[in-house]
Amino acid sequence: MTIGEFKPGLEGVPATLSNISFVDGQNGVLEYRGIPIDVLAQQSTFLETAYLLIWGQLPTQLELAEFEHEIQYHRRIKYRIRDMMKCFPESGHPMDALQASAAALGLFYARRDLDNPAYIRGAVVRLLAKIPTMVAAFQLIRKGNDPVQPNDNLSYSANFLYMLNEQQPDSIAARIMDICLILHAEHTINASTFSAMVTASTLTDPYAVVASAVGTLAGPLHGGASEEVILMLEQIGSVDRVEAFVDQKIAQKSKIMGFGHRVYKVKDPRATILQKLVEQLFEKFGRDEYYDVATTLEHVVADRMGHKGVYPNVDFYSGLVYRKLGIPTDLFTPVFAISRVAGWLAHWKEQIGENRIFRPTQIYTGSHNSPYVPIKERIDSSTNGLGT
Ligand code: COA
Numbered sequence: 389m390t391i392g393e394f395k396p397g398l399e400g401v402p403a404t405l406s407n408i409s410f411v412d413g414q415n416g417v418l419e420y421r422g423i424p425i426d427v428l429a430q431q432s433t434f435l436e437t438a439y440l441l442i443w444g445q446l447p448t449q450l451e452l453a454e455f456e457h458e459i460q461y462h463r464r465i466k467y468r469i470r471d472m473m474k475c476f477p478e479s480g481h482p483m484d485a486l487q488a489s490a491a492a493l494g495l496f497y498a499r500r501d502l503d504n505p506a507y508i509r510g511a512v513v514r515l516l517a518k519i520p521t522m523v524a525a526f527q528l529i530r531k532g533n534d535p536v537q538p539n540d541n542l543s544y545s546a547n548f549l550y551m552l553n554e555q556q557p558d559s560i561a562a563r564i565m566d567i568c569l570i571l572h573a574e575h576t577i578n579a580s581t582f583s584a585m586v587t588a589s590t591l592t593d594p595y596a597v598v599a600s601a602v603g604t605l606a607g608p609l610h611g612g613a614s615e616e617v618i619l620m621l622e623q624i625g626s627v628d629r630v631e632a633f634v635d636q637k638i639a640q641k642s643k644i645m646g647f648g649h650r651v652y653k654v655k656d657p658r659a660t661i662l663q664k665l666v667e668q669l670f671e672k673f674g675r676d677e678y679y680d681v682a683t684t685l686e687h688v689v690a691d692r693m694g695h696k697g698v699y700p701n702v703d704f705y706s707g708l709v710y711r712k713l714g715i716p717t718d719l720f721t722p723v724f725a726i727s728r729v730a731g732w733l734a735h736w737k738e739q740i741g742e743n744r745i746f747r748p749t750q751i752y753t754g755s756h757n758s759p760y761v762p763i764k765e766r767i768d769s770s771t772n773g774l775g776t
Pocket residue numbers: 397608609610611613642643644645646647648649650651693696698701702703
């Protein structure tokens with residue numbers, strides 16, 4: 389392989405064969421197992437969508453009821469995990485808390501039996517069931533409260549909002565939360581999914597797979613962007629400052645958060661659905677002061693950067709939805725993880741079904757036969773060899 393053939397970021401390089409999801413970045417299409425995302429957002433639930441992604445087909449009524457029941461049964465977390473979280477610093481980022489807690493699950497469910505469908509199902513159920521509980525638990529613990537136990541009478545998303553806000557959510561808020569989880573559940577081989585697949589390919593346990601994916605999702609160029617979007621809208625402050633902000637970013641060649649995508653060169657279809665959800669939430673619960681700043685920003689960026697295919701991505705409007713649902717800004721990415729765990733598990737299952745360990749190659753750009761300089765003869769570059 390020559391340097392000319394090297395693709396930074398592996399752009400456009402196929403890394404697997406997969407039938408889980410499909411993206412057409414030119415036409416703004418996203419499908420899970422062939423079903424368009426807008427159809428799922430309208431008609432499905434997050435748990436049904438997770439089942440579809442992981443097992444490849446929509447469940448029957450009985451299969452869904454059993455799956456929901458198993459998840460409900462496993463929502464509680466062990467008191468030792470809660471106690472472990474109580475030792476985490478309150479100032480720590482909730483994504484770090486989630487990564488550590490997801491990895492800790494591997495200590496409690498240590499058996500690794502990847503050829504056994506019952507083991508696979510058990511791990512899927514535990515991860516889907518416990519991750520929302522862990523996210524909500526850390527939020528309450530860092531406020532100095534004891535975590536709220538899951539409520540068996542509430543659906544998956546309603547229960548998450550209940551554990552987080554310590555009160556039963558409005559039914560529209562719970563449904564919108566569920567749609568957000570559907571929208572974020574899967575997106576082909578993005579960075580965190582690739583990370584999950586690489587980890588899965590070593591045949592380690594699924595808790596390690598999810599923990600490594602959580603760590604990857606945390607970065608500002610991936611899941612962390614929705615958090616950055618809200619900080620950016622706060623920084624812009626008002627509609628009349630949008631144009632100057634965009635022009636300054638362009639001049640500095642720095643990225644505007646919530647815009648651009650490696651695959652989509654038009655507006656992300658999930659952003660379109662999320663924008664409608666934002667408006668629905670505003671009708672019921674009142675407008676967000678930053679919405680007008682956001683829509684103006686979308687127009688100005690389209691005007692200045694549209695020719696490069698830079699349009700809103702999934703993270704642009706999701707933060708405004710989450711704010712209205714009472715979710716603190718630094719929990720946006722953990723909420724993304726609650727949803728994306730479905731996609732990670734689907735790729736984990738697909739990967740171990742026909743596994744080959746990932747071991748790409750590199751193009752070496754270093755030297756050969758370099759001299760080993762004895763330590764006393766080495767020049768300290770920080771002091772230019774002059775000593776202190
Ligand atoms: N703001 C300003 N310019 C952007 C941009 C953004 N958010 N996203 C892309 N561009 C520009 C690039 O500067 C580049 O311009 P150039 O050709 O003049 O150099 C061009 O569009 C292509 O972008 P590139 O950085 O090559 O795209 P990528 O596929 O490597 O990166 C992202 C994709 C998502 C990493 C990038 O768009 C980004 O950093 N966005 C902001 C963070 C974000 O919202 N992440 C969430 C993704 S879901």
